[in-house]
Amino acid sequence: MNDLDIASKELLTVRDFIRWGTSRFNENRLCFGHGTDNAWDESVQLVMRALHLPAETGSEVLDARLTSEERKLLTVVIATRIKERIPAAYLNGEAWFAGLRFKADERALIPRSPIAELIERAFEPWKPAAEIGHVLDLCTGGGCIGIAAAHYLPTAKVTLSDLSQSALELANINVLEHNMQSRISVYHSDLFSSLPDGECYDVIVSNPPYVDAEDFATMPAEYKHEPEMALAAGNDGLDIVHRLLKGAAERLNERGILIVEVGNSQPALEASYPQIAFNWLEFERGGHGVFVLDKSELQKHF
Numbered sequence: 001m002n003d004l005d006i007a008s009k010e011l012l013t014v015r016d017f018i019r020w021g022t023s024r025f026n027e028n029r030l031c032f033g034h035g036t037d038n039a040w041d042e043s044v045q046l047v048m049r050a051l052h053l054p055a056e057t058g059s060e061v062l063d064a065r066l067t068s069e070e071r072k073l074l075t076v077v078i079a080t081r082i083k084e085r086i087p088a089a090y091l092n093g094e095a096w097f098a099g100l101r102f103k104a105d106e107r108a109l110i111p112r113s114p115i116a117e118l119i120e121r122a123f124e125p126w127k128p129a130a131e132i133g134h135v136l137d138l139c140t141g142g143g144c145i146g147i148a149a150a151h152y153l154p155t156a157k158v159t160l161s162d163l164s165q166s167a168l169e170l171a172n173i174n175v176l177e178h179n180m181q182s183r184i185s186v187y188h189s190d191l192f193s194s195l196p197d198g199e200c201y202d203v204i205v206s207n208p209p210y211v212d213a214e215d216f217a218t219m220p221a222e223y224k225h226e227p228e229m230a231l232a233a234g235n236d237g238l239d240i241v242h243r244l245l246k247g248a249a250e251r252l253n254e255r256g257i258l259i260v261e262v263g264n265s266q267p268a269l270e271a272s273y274p275q276i277a278f279n280w281l282e283f284e285r286g287g288h289g290v291f292v293l294d295k296s297e298l299q300k301h302f
Contacts, residue, residue: 047078101177
């Protein structure tokens with residue numbers, strides 16, 4: 001009898017499988033960074049989703065005995081997470097961002113941007129919510145940033161744009177899931193190139209590819225399940241950001257703002273544009289490398 005057969009027979013409760021998953025994840029030194037940052041939370045996410053239970057629940061559920069079929073299912077899910085290094089969000093088919101649930105699969109990045117905090121505040125204090133009539137989410141992937149913006153700005157229009165057709169398929173699914181099709185437009189576009197002529201925005205927000213060549217070469221196996229074109233961005237990680245900066249000003253309304261995440265490529269960006277005073281945001285829940293620039297500042301330099 002192998003270890004999986006033993007586990008499926010000897011582990012009896014929800015709590016047993018969460019503990020066992022945590023131990024095995026730590027033993028196998030898995031990487032966490034797609035919505036969780038530790039083995040326990042990853043195990044909770046996998047086990048509870050597989051059982052169609054809420055992640056936060058009481059001891060009466062945690063100590064409930066499982067059926068033999070449920071035990072076999074959980075054993076396979078946990079073993080797959082270890083063997084194939086597939087992030088939990090892809091195994092579950094869902095991810096949470098800014099308090100909202102999204103469909104997730106390998107067509108797009110798993111949503112995890114700290115920009116969620118800014119969206120939950122409706123972009124204040126950087127832009128009064130009352131002045132935001134149209135938001136553009138560039139490099140939208142599965143659409144989470146733009147859809148969340150539409151949720152927290154219930155009177156604003158939102159445009160989603162991406163170069164990946166497959167990512168946009170997922171974005172369209174998420175738009176329908178959130179019943180946002182009347183307020184959200186979706187475009188296949190290389191940054192601004194195929195967006196409607198003359199259309200401008202009060203907020204342009206983007207989590208573009210920004211991983212430099214060195215970081216991409218050494219990324220843990222979990223990240224290799226995500227689309228390369230959504231991560232890799234040249235030697236300095238700024239291939240897309242350089243172009244975005246050059247084209248943003250003419251697409252912003254007066255007093256419009258640009259918000260971009262560049263993560264670990266922040267030092268490279270500052271070195272490339274020493275004349276620009278980037279406004280780097282701080283986040284209560286962690287995260288870094290997100291800047292805000294207004295239209296007037298962009299016009300000075302581009």
